[in-house]
Every structure is written in structure tokens, then in C-alpha cells.
Amino acid sequence: MNNEEPLWEVFIRSKQGLDHKHVGSLHAADAQTAIENARDVYTRRMEGVSIWVVESKNIHSSNPDEAASLYDPANDKIYRHPTFYNLPDELKHM
Amino acid sequence: MATEELQKVFDDKIAEEIRIEPKDWMPDDYRKTLIRQISQHAHSEIVGMLPEANWITRAPSLRRKATLLAKVQDEAGHGLYLYSAAETMGITREEMVDQLLSGKAKYSSIFNYPTLTWADIGAIGWLVDGAAIMNQVPLCRASYGPYARAMVRICKEESFHQRQGFEILLTLCKGSKEQKEMAQDALNRWWWPSLMMFGPNDDTSPHTAQSMKWKIKRFSNDELRQKFVDVCNEQADILGITIPDDKLVWNEKRQHYDFGEINWNEFFNVIKGNGPCNKERLAARVSAHENGEWVREAALAYARKKAPKSPSGEFESFRN
Ligand SMILES: [Fe+2]
Ligand SMILES: [Fe+2]
Numbered sequence: 001m002n003n004e005e006p007l008w009e010v011f012i013r014s015k016q017g018l019d020h021k022h023v024g025s026l027h028a029a030d031a032q033t034a035i036e037n038a039r040d041v042y043t044r045r046m047e048g049v050s051i052w053v054v055e056s057k058n059i060h061s062s063n064p065d066e067a068a069s070l071y072d073p074a075n076d077k078i079y080r081h082p083t084f085y086n087l088p089d090e091l092k093h094m
Numbered sequence: 095m096a097t098e099e100l101q102k103v104f105d106d107k108i109a110e111e112i113r114i115e116p117k118d119w120m121p122d123d124y125r126k127t128l129i130r131q132i133s134q135h136a137h138s139e140i141v142g143m144l145p146e147a148n149w150i151t152r153a154p155s156l157r158r159k160a161t162l163l164a165k166v167q168d169e170a171g172h173g174l175y176l177y178s179a180a181e182t183m184g185i186t187r188e189e190m191v192d193q194l195l196s197g198k199a200k201y202s203s204i205f206n207y208p209t210l211t212w213a214d215i216g217a218i219g220w221l222v223d224g225a226a227i228m229n230q231v232p233l234c235r236a237s238y239g240p241y242a243r244a245m246v247r248i249c250k251e252e253s254f255h256q257r258q259g260f261e262i263l264l265t266l267c268k269g270s271k272e273q274k275e276m277a278q279d280a281l282n283r284w285w286w287p288s289l290m291m292f293g294p295n296d297d298t299s300p301h302t303a304q305s306m307k308w309k310i311k312r313f314s315n316d317e318l319r320q321k322f323v324d325v326c327n328e329q330a331d332i333l334g335i336t337i338p339d340d341k342l343v344w345n346e347k348r349q350h351y352d353f354g355e356i357n358w359n360e361f362f363n364v365i366k367g368n369g370p371c372n373k374e375r376l377a378a379r380v381s382a383h384e385n386g387e388w389v390r391e392a393a394l395a396y397a398r399k400k401a402p403k404s405p406s407g408e409f410e411s412f413r414n
Contacts (some may be wrong), residue, residue: 004188005394007181024244025178028399029393039172044167045251057362064117065095 007056008034010041012048020052028053095119101285108309114241116182124308128238129183129299130214131310136176137194137201139377143169145209154212161258163213168251175244182240204287205360206369211278213266213273219259221281221288221326227252229292229323232312241310262328274335281330282338289353290361292319295356323351 023042028034035055042048062070078084082088084085087094100119107114114120143166150166151170153159177187193199204222209215233245266277293299293315305311313321313346328338329358343356364372 003390005390009184024175024247025181029390030397033397035395040167041171044164044171063118064115065119067262071250 007038008038008053009056009059010034010038010051011054012038013050014040014048016049018048023047027054031055104183104332108307109383111237111309113242115155115235115239123304127305127308128241128310129180129185131305132176132180132183132192132241133185133190134202136173136180136190137199138205138405139169140194141201141205141379142222144375144378145205145207145371146215147214148209151211152190152212158262165219165255170254171252172248175247176241179238179244179314184239184337187228190280190327191383195376197376200365202291203364203369204291205282206371206375207287208371210283211276211280213276214265214284216259216262216277217280218286220263220329221259221284222253222291223252223259224326225288226323227256227289228318232318233310235309235312235359237309241315253389261331264389269334277333278335281335282328286356286360289319289323289356292316292322293336304398322351323353327351397404402403 006025006029007025008031009025010023013020014024025039026034027039028037031053035051038051038053039048043051074080104114104118104120104124106112107118114124146162146166146169150159150162153162154172177190180190181187191198194201204225209218222260227249230245230249232248235240236242250293263277263280266273269377296314296316297314302311306314326335327342339354342350343352345352363369367373
């Protein structure tokens with residue numbers, strides 16, 4: 001039997017109104033312990049008001065080697081940015 | 095992509111100060127170097143708790159006890175941040191713990207010195223954490239993302255460590271004659287080992303050049319040591335105690351302090367395992383690990399027992 005405690009990724013909301021942000025990882029036997037450990041490891045100075053833990057094996061990620069082709073569709077669409085449009089300087093509030 | 099191409103992408107990132115992230119291609123030696131450095135660093139944080147823990151129960155007041163406890167707890171946290179950064183490079187926690195407990199892995203040799211008096215706790219905070227800060231601040235810009243991020247977190251926490259140490263010494267230095275002597279004695283014993291924390295001189299430090307090319311290190315061992323000597327001298331004046339080095343003198347031309355020769359025989363001897371506390375430190379780690387075995391087993395058994403029921407039902411979903 002594998003005796004290693006699973007790895008968890010820890011996400012913390014630093015204050016109400018902000019997103020949870022990845023802060024690191026830790027080992028714990030289960031989710032409850034992972035949350036308690038995350039409190040001790042990552043919020044000793046009131047850094048958070050909410051903690052998420054996700055078992056690392058459940059996180060799927062894009063492959064950096066394929067970044068070029070993966071993001072290619074957005075590459076030539078600068079018209080998605082407001083600065084693309086030529087408008088007179090006199091135009092206000094837009 | 096062919097290896098040369100991948101190498102070029104990697105080199106360009108380093109040149110442009112773009113951080114390397116876990117899934118990015120990296121040269122084997124870069125990975126090996128970082129695994130060694132980060133895991134040694136983690137081990138140092140963990141073993142570093144031992145000399146100070148020695149005084150927690152004997153701290154002279156509740157305030158000192160609470161702050162020392164918080165400081166030692168931070169060091170445990172630092173070890174954990176670093177272990178998790180190292181794990182992103184493909185080594186497991188178990189392998190690292192194994193390397194430490196079997197004596198295969200190194201940790202900072204400073205922690206193989208004993209803490210004989212309460213003043214040593216002050217000297218450790220001032221000098222050992224001070225030297226660590228000198229080393230760690232530039233590591234916040236290390237080229238490997240997870241390491242750099244762990245270092246940012248660590249550096250934020252370190253400054254209280256140094257201040258609590260300095261405050262301990264300042265109190266002793268303002269106290270009785272015996273207390274001031276105790277502070278001086280601690281400085282005498284901790285000064286040289288603290289200078290050794292920066293590692294061998296540049297001309298005998300084989301890895302420095304490559305590490306600087308990879309932008310893991312930003313300053314050489316001797317540069318950092320010099321900075322440390324420069325700031326400590328003034329701080330010792332504030333305490334009113336004397337750094338135990340009769341060659342320590344301001345050099346107007348260099349705009350730095352000159353200082354005496356470090357006893358490198360002692361340094362290499364302690365690294366080899368012959369320091370005053372090497373055996374004791376390792377034995378303490380081994381016994382902590384072995385005595386914690388049943389806790390880890392019980393926690394896993396409990397998790398397995400609960401697992402099949404409802405993996406998501408036990409906790410509030412994050413959307414609630
Ligand atoms: Fe630390
Ligand atoms: Fe520290």
C-alpha cells in the first residue's frame with residue numbers, strides 16, 4: 001500500500017471580494033487535514049479568509065510546449081482591444 | 095522540438111528574465127542543481143528549528159516564549175514551502191526526507207553548533223537569520239518560479255526573526271555586567287560560523303559561476319559575505335559589544351570593511367559531520383520521524399475509511 005500522503009494544491013482568498021489564488025502545495029491524508037495544514041502553513045499572519053484545497057492529481061494543465069498553437073487563435077485579433085479603433089481626439093467619454 | 099531548440103528557448107527566457115515554470119523544458123543540470131539547492135535549503139529550515147527549540151521551555155518571559163515559538167513555527171513553514179517547491183521538479187517528499195535522515199543530504203552547517211545560553215537565541219536571530227536574509231533576498235529573483243515565489247514568502251517572514259534576536263541581545267546588553275558578558279560570549283561563538291554560512295570563497299566555489307549564469311544566484315558568496323560584514327559592524331556598535339576579529343577595519347579605498355581569514359578547516363570539518371552537534375541533530379530528526387509514523391498511518395487509515403462514501407459531500411462545495 002502506498003504510504004505517502006497525497007499532495008494538495010492550496011488556494012487562498014486573501015480578502016472578501018478577491019479571487020482565490022494559488023499559494024503552494026502540501027501533503028495531507030484527507031481534505032479536512034489539508035485545510036487545517038494549509039491554515040498553519042499559509043495563513044499564520046491572517047493572509048486569508050477562505051481556503052480551497054484540490055488534490056494535485058485532479059488538476060489538468062495546458063502543455064507549455066504547445067503554447068504557440070494553443071493561443072494562436074487570439075494572436076491576430078488585435079481588434080479585440082479598444083486601442084485598435086481610430087477615433088478623433090475630440091471624442092470624449094468613450 | 096529538438097534539444098538544441100529547447101535549449102535556445104530556455105536560454106532566451108533566462109536572458110529576458112522570464113521565469114522558468116515546472117512544466118517548461120529545462121536542462122538536466124539546471125534541474126539537478128535546483129533540486130539539490132532547494133532541498134538543502136528546506137532541510138536547513140527544518141534542522142534549524144532544533145537549536146532554538148532547545149530554549150523554548152526556558153525562555154525568560156512569556157513574551158519571549160511566544161515570539162520564539164512563533165519564530166520556530168515560521169521556520170517549519172519555510173521548510174514546507176521549500177519542499178513543495180522542490181517537488182515541482184520531480185523529486186518526492188519521501189525521497190528528500192530519506193536523504194536527510196540517512197545523512198546523504200546536507201543542511202547549513204551553522205545548525206551543528208550548540209545553543210549554550212539564552213543569549214545564543216539572540217545571536218541566532220541577529221546573525222544567523224541576518225545572514226539568511228542576505229542570502230535569500232536575491233533568491234526572490236531566482237529564475238525558477240516556484241523557488242522565487244517561496245523565497246518571497248520566506249523573506250516577508252524573516253525580518254521579524256532578526257528583530258526579535260536583536261531585541262534579546264539589546265536587552266541583555268543594557269542589563270547587568272553578567273548579562274552583557276553573556277551577549278559578548280554568544281557573539282564570539284556565533285560570529286565566525288555565521289560568516290561561513292555564505293559558503294566557500296568564490297575562487298573555491300565550483301558551482302557559483304554556472305548558478306549565476308542560470309540566474310539562480312545573483313551575487314557571489316564573497317559579495318554577500320562582504321555586505322553582511324559591513325552592516326553587522328554598525329549593529330554591534332549599537333549593542334556595545336565587539337565582533338571577535340582584530341583584522342576588522344574600515345577600508346576607505348574599497349568602501350568596505352576588511353576582515354580576517356575564516357577557518358575553512360573548521361567549516362569543511364563540520365560539513366563532513368564532525369561538528370559539535372551533527373549526530374545529535376540527525377538523531378533528533380530521525381526520532382521525530384519514527385515517532386510520528388503511527389500518526390501518519392492513523393491519518394491515512396482514517397482517510398481511506400472515509401473515502402468511499404461521498405468524496406465531495408463531506409465538505410461544502412466551493413460554490414456555496
Ligand atoms: Fe527561515
Ligand atoms: Fe528565520
